Amino acid sequence: MRTQTLDAFQVIADPSRRQMLMMLSKESMTINSLADNFDMSRPAVSKHIKILYGAGFISITDIGRERHCMLKQEGFNELQNFINFFDKFWLTKLRKLETILNNKAK
Amino acid sequence: MQKEIKHTFYFSQTPEEVWEYLTNPELMAQWLMPSDFKPLVGHHFRFTNPNNTFVVCEVLEVKPFTHLSYVWKNDWAVTKTPYTSKVSWTLTSIEGGTELFLVHSGFEVFKNLTDHNGGWMFLCNKLVELLKATK
Numbered sequence: 001m002r003t004q005t006l007d008a009f010q011v012i013a014d015p016s017r018r019q020m021l022m023m024l025s026k027e028s029m030t031i032n033s034l035a036d037n038f039d040m041s042r043p044a045v046s047k048h049i050k051i052l053y054g055a056g057f058i059s060i061t062d063i064g065r066e067r068h069c070m071l072k073q074e075g076f077n078e079l080q081n082f083i084n085f086f087d088k089f090w091l092t093k094l095r096k097l098e099t100i101l102n103n104k105a106k
Numbered sequence: 107m108q109k110e111i112k113h114t115f116y117f118s119q120t121p122e123e124v125w126e127y128l129t130n131p132e133l134m135a136q137w138l139m140p141s142d143f144k145p146l147v148g149h150h151f152r153f154t155n156p157n158n159t160f161v162v163c164e165v166l167e168v169k170p171f172t173h174l175s176y177v178w179k180n181d182w183a184v185t186k187t188p189y190t191s192k193v194s195w196t197l198t199s200i201e202g203g204t205e206l207f208l209v210h211s212g213f214e215v216f217k218n219l220t221d222h223n224g225g226w227m228f229l230c231n232k233l234v235e236l237l238k239a240t241k
Contacts, residue, residue, distance in 0.1 A: 009189070082189075086210055087111045094115050094208065097127060097137040105118045 008078035011055040016040070017048050021057060021071070028070040031060075110211035118203040121171045128174055128195055145174070163193075172197050178210070189213060 012018055020034060035045040049069065052058045056074030060067050117124050127133045129145045139153040139161070145168045153161040164177040175194035192212040198205040 083109070083111065083213070090111055090113055090208055090210060093138050094113055094206075098115060098117070100137055101117045101119055101124070101127070 006051060006055060008055055008057075008075055009082075011051055011057060011075065012079075014048070014051075017052055020048060020052060020069075024058060024069055024071050028068055030066040030068055032066065034069060109213065110209060112210075113208045115206045115208075116200070116203060117206060121197040121199050121204045124197055124204045124206055125171045125174075128197075145170075151176075166192070167194075 012021070016038060019038075023029060023034065023037065031045070031049055034049070035042055038045055049058070049060070052069075052075070053060055055078075056072055057076070058069045059072045060069055062068075127137065129143065131141050131143050134141060134143060139155065141151055141153045141163075143149070143151045143153075143163075143165075145165065147165050147168055149165045151163050151165070153163065155161065160181045162177075162179045162181060165175075166177060167173055167175045173194075173196050175192060177190065178193045179190040190212075191210060194209045194211070196207040196209075198207070
């Protein structure tokens with residue numbers, strides 16, 4: 001199966017993947033135990049896991065014969081960067097407004 | 107994790123004067139971006155970014171000299187990552203001038219994450235705990 005590369009927003013746009021992240025936020029889980037909670041085929045679950053993994057939202061560790069999934073920060077960073085971008089954007093713009101109005105007041 | 111943006115600025119001008127800079131396209135262009143804004147609820151307008159892409163907007167609230175808000179979306183035609191959000195301005199008359207309060211919030215992408223019980227904040231807090239634990 002081709003590994004899809006999606007950005008962080010496309011990754012969390014899917015309800016099943018959001019649900020998986022929510023479940024993993026409570027505890028790390030094996031792929032099998034995750035799959036038990038979803039009414040979909042194993043290949044479909046694996047595909048979602050692969051996407052979450054590919055975008056850095058989870059890490060996968062092999063313990064014995066089981067594959068354990070755990071939340072990872074990297075995927076969330078892109079979402080934070082998005083907010084940071086606008087934070088900086090508005091700060092820059094408002095400082096410009098401040099300069100204009102300060103000069104006007106003189 | 108931060109979900110919204112807030113900034114407070116103080117100006118020596120009156121709310122009426124500051125309001126002009128938030129609602130008159132000619133004055134807005136001096137510090138923000140060129141646009142075809144009109145202070146009318148329901149008015150659709152666009153800000154033009156320096157790279158000629160657009161921010162697609164719609165006026166939501168207009169209370170002269172005190173409150174203004176609009177929808178703030180990116181140009182879905184040119185980006186694969188659509189988002190929608192809300193920009194809200196509040197002006198308060200204070201001694202010696204005006205307090206201007208900006209909130210940029212309602213990012214759809216974060217709202218989606220709070221559909222499920224527990225919510226986005228829970229997820230983020232949990233993540234912080236997990237990362238602390240692994241250090």
